[in-house]
Amino acid sequence: xxxxxxxxxxxxxxxxxxxxxxxxxxxxxxxxxxxxxxxxxxxxxxxxxxxxxxxxxxxxxxxxxxxxxxxxxxxxxxxxxxxxxxxxxxxxxxxxxxxxxxxxxxxxxxxxxxxxxxxxxxxxxxxx
Amino acid sequence: xxxxxxxxxxxxxxxxxxxxxxxxxxxxxxxxxxxxxxxxxxxxxxxxxxxxxxxxxxxxxxxxxxxxxxxxxxxxxxxxxxxxxxxxxxxxxxxxxxxxxxxxxxxxxxxxxxxxxxxxxxxxxxxxxxxxxxxxxxxxxxxxxxxxxxxxxxxxxxxxxxxxxxxxxxxxxxxxxxxxxxxxxxxxxxxxxxxxxxxxxxxxxxxxxxxxxxxxxxxxxxxxxxxxxxxxxxxxxxxxxxxxxxxxxxxxx
Numbered sequence: 001x002x003x004x005x006x007x008x009x010x011x012x013x014x015x016x017x018x019x020x021x022x023x024x025x026x027x028x029x030x031x032x033x034x035x036x037x038x039x040x041x042x043x044x045x046x047x048x049x050x051x052x053x054x055x056x057x058x059x060x061x062x063x064x065x066x067x068x069x070x071x072x073x074x075x076x077x078x079x080x081x082x083x084x085x086x087x088x089x090x091x092x093x094x095x096x097x098x099x100x101x102x103x104x105x106x107x108x109x110x111x112x113x114x115x116x117x118x119x120x121x122x123x124x125x126x127x128x
Numbered sequence: 129x130x131x132x133x134x135x136x137x138x139x140x141x142x143x144x145x146x147x148x149x150x151x152x153x154x155x156x157x158x159x160x161x162x163x164x165x166x167x168x169x170x171x172x173x174x175x176x177x178x179x180x181x182x183x184x185x186x187x188x189x190x191x192x193x194x195x196x197x198x199x200x201x202x203x204x205x206x207x208x209x210x211x212x213x214x215x216x217x218x219x220x221x222x223x224x225x226x227x228x229x230x231x232x233x234x235x236x237x238x239x240x241x242x243x244x245x246x247x248x249x250x251x252x253x254x255x256x257x258x259x260x261x262x263x264x265x266x267x268x269x270x271x272x273x274x275x276x277x278x279x280x281x282x283x284x285x286x287x288x289x290x291x292x293x294x295x296x297x298x299x300x301x302x303x304x305x306x307x308x309x310x311x312x313x314x315x316x317x318x319x320x321x322x323x324x325x326x327x328x329x330x331x332x333x334x335x336x337x338x339x340x341x342x343x344x345x346x347x348x349x350x351x352x353x354x355x356x357x358x359x360x361x362x363x364x365x366x367x368x369x370x371x372x373x374x375x376x377x378x379x380x381x
Contacts, residue, residue, distance in 0.1 A: 008226070008330050009150055009175035012300030013210035015225040021217045 029087045036083030043077025046070065148211055149174045150332040151196055151227075151301045156205035158188075158195050164203065165191050167356040173301070173332040178323065180347035180364065182340040184376045188356040189336040190232060193303045196334060197229040198222040209301065224252055226300035232309060234290040238279025242270055242289055245278050249296040263292035266322065284315035291322060302326060304335040308342055320346045340372055352376075 006014075050070030054063045149172035158166040165188045173179045183189050194200035195207060198219040207215045214222065223229075236245050246263050247256060264271040267288045273281060278289055287307060294302060304323065308316040324346055327333045337343040344350060344364040351361040352368070352375045359375050360368065 007175075008298070008300050009210075009332075012150060012226045013212075016210040016212050016214065016222075019212075019214065019217060019221055019225060021214060021221075 029090060032083055033087040036080045036085075036087065039076050039080025040084065041080075043073045043075075043080060046073025046076060049073075149208075150210055151334060152206075152208040152211075153192070153196060154206040154208065156192075156195055156207070157203040158191055158200055158205075159203050160191070165356050166195070168205070169195075169353065169356070169358055170205075171334075171351050171358065171361070173334050175300070175330045175332050176327055177349065178327045178333040178335060178347045180340070180343045180350040181334060181336045181353055182343070182350060182372070183338070183353035183359075185338060187353040189338070189353055190305055192353065193229060193305050193334065193336055196301075196303055197227055199229065223297070226298065227303070228294040228297050228299035228301065229303040230290050230294045230305060230307070232305040234286050236278045236286055236289055236293070238277065240278060241275050242278055242281070243274040245289055246270075246293055246296055249293050252297045254296065254298065259296040262296050262298070266295055266325075267292045283310050284312070284319070287311060287315075287319055288322075291319065291326075295326065299331055301332045301334070304333065306336060306338060308337060313342065316342055341369075344369065 046069055050066045050073060053069065054066035057063060152172040154170050156166055156169045157164055169192055171179065181189050181192060191200055195202060198207065198214065198217050202215055206213050209222065209227065246259050249259050250256060269285065270289060270292055273285065278286060281289065307319055320342070323333060323335065335343055335347070347364050350364040350368055352359045354375060360371065362368065
């Protein structure tokens with residue numbers, strides 16, 4: 001209930017205070033997803049670069065550098081893949097959980113309904 | 129220029145000095161298709177106050193209004209309503225709370241009747257009776273045209289309908305874009321009288337106008353926007369009237 005002396009401005013301030021404002025961070029998953037893809041691509045680029053560097057030299061020192069670049073590429077790709085899987089699966093898993101929850105509720109309701117129907121019909125066997 | 133004098137005599141709204149603003153923009157930057165059009169705009173409007181936002185074509189006035197209504201995203205800065213940061217809030221929620229934007233071109237449905245246009249405002253939860261009472265009490269002429277298609281009304285009557293629709297939502301913050309566009313000075317004077325009356329009822333009014341002379345008689349405070357920046361702000365007195373052309377043309381006096 002609101003006071004009758006409440007002005008329009010007071011009511012506005014109250015309603016704005018009660019307003020639910022979405023968190024600006026809610027849009028970040030898409031950024032993480034894109035970063036994941038970018039890192040996977042970067043990893044592949046680093047791998048190819050490492051191959052080309054090692055292929056064009058006989059120097060063990062340069063080949064050692066190429067090995068380091070290649071391992072770095074693998075690491076970057078794995079991190080990118082992890083980010084991609086994490087954020088691309090989130091939406092799917094949310095839907096899947098909602099579906100599971102709905103199915104369980106439906107099953108529960110069905111079991112309760114059939115139990116109630118059996119009680120009303122009196123089909124339970126009497127104890128002898 | 130008698131019309132202009134008549135406009136200047138519109139009774140001003142009684143804004144309480146020092147009252148906390150209902151609407152506040154703080155250092156707002158906003159862009160259209162990657163091009164920044166507002167470069168750190170700050171302004172505030174208290175309950176019962178009329179603030180005029182003036183400026184030449186393309187200065188960013190309409191964008192400022194859309195930002196204030198929550199209908200345009202911010203690059204940076206903050207939008208505060210009733211002292212709360214509502215940056216990023218859904219504009220529909222803000223409209224339901226009491227922010228009303230009357231856009232340039234009035235935003236009415238020309239093929240619908242006046243009554244149907246008004247009943248569109250029932251989305252706020254008000255009943256048909258409440259909507260009609262508010263609208264027809266403020267603009268009795270509209271009651272006579274209730275069954276007519278809105279597109280057949282004159283420009284002034286259409287603007288009345290747009291204002292009536294806004295009032296039917298019981299706004300706390302009223303955002304008016306180019307209210308005087310295409311209207312005769314006498315009609316504009318009558319509309320401004322209504323706006324002053326609305327503000328006296330405690331509504332915060334931010335009004336955007338390209339042609340400044342008329343609205344200065346109504347406003348308690350004026351800001352001049354030039355190329356996305358506030359070039360001048362203060363009480364709309366003689367100083368502004370003398371500097372206005374220089375501000376519009378971008379040269380210093």
